[in-house]
Amino acid sequence: MVHAFGLGDRAGTVEIFVDPTDSTPTSVLPFTSHNEPSQAGPRACERHKAEIATGDGVLAEAGIDNVDLLKIDVEGSEGAVLDGFAQALAAAKVRIIQFDYGRVNLRTGTTLKWFYDPLVPLGFRIGKLSPEGVAFKEYSNDDEDVLGPNCVACHTGWPEAIEALRCPLPNWQTAV
Secondary structure (H helix, E strand, O other): OOOOOEOOOEEEEEEEEEEOEEEEEEEEOOOOOOOOOOOOOOOOOOEEEEEEHHHHHHHHHHOOOOOEEEEEOOOOOOOHHHOOOHHHOOOOOOEEEEEOOHHHHHHHHHHHHHHHHHHHHHOOOEEEEEEOOOEEEOOOOHHHOOOOOOOEEEEEHHHHHHHHHHOOOOOOOOOO
16 A cells, blocks of 8 residues: 655644656655765755654554564655654554665765664664674664665564575674
8 A cells, every 4th residue: 555645753734856857766854966076066945834743643544563674765864763753663563664775865964973873772683784684783883975875773572584685794794
C-alpha cells in the first residue's frame, strides 16, 4: 500500500523542492542541483507542498506494533524522521534502521555522531553497509567522511540479525 505523505518530526505540511528532470534529490532543502561534483551546473527546482506525519502517529493509526526494517532515504531529513519515531525507538519497537549518509549531511549537520548519540543508548549497534554486510563498530571521528555508504542500525534485542548482517571491518578499524 502506498501512502501520499512523507515522514517527519510533526504532522502537517512542508515545502519540498523538486528537480523536474531528476526526482532523486527531492528534499525539504532548497537544492539547486544534485550536489554532485559532476553536475554541469545548477538547475532550478520546483516548489511543492507535501503532507507529512510522524512515524509514531502512523504506527498508532495503523495498529502496527513493531517495525522490522525502517528504510530512510529523505535527502537530509533523516533526523526529523527519527525524531518522529521517538516513542517507537524508546520502546524498542523498531529493530533495524537503514539510513543514507552522504554529502547532503554536510548541508544539514546530521553527522554520523548525530545518529550514534541517540541510537546507541537505545540499544542499537551501527555500522556502514557494504555488499558483504554491515561493519558494526563504535563511533569514531574517522567515520565522518560523507562518502557513504548507507548505514544500518540494528537493535541489540535482535542479536541473530546482527550476526547475520555482520561483516569483517577493514583491517584499520576496530570491531565492537
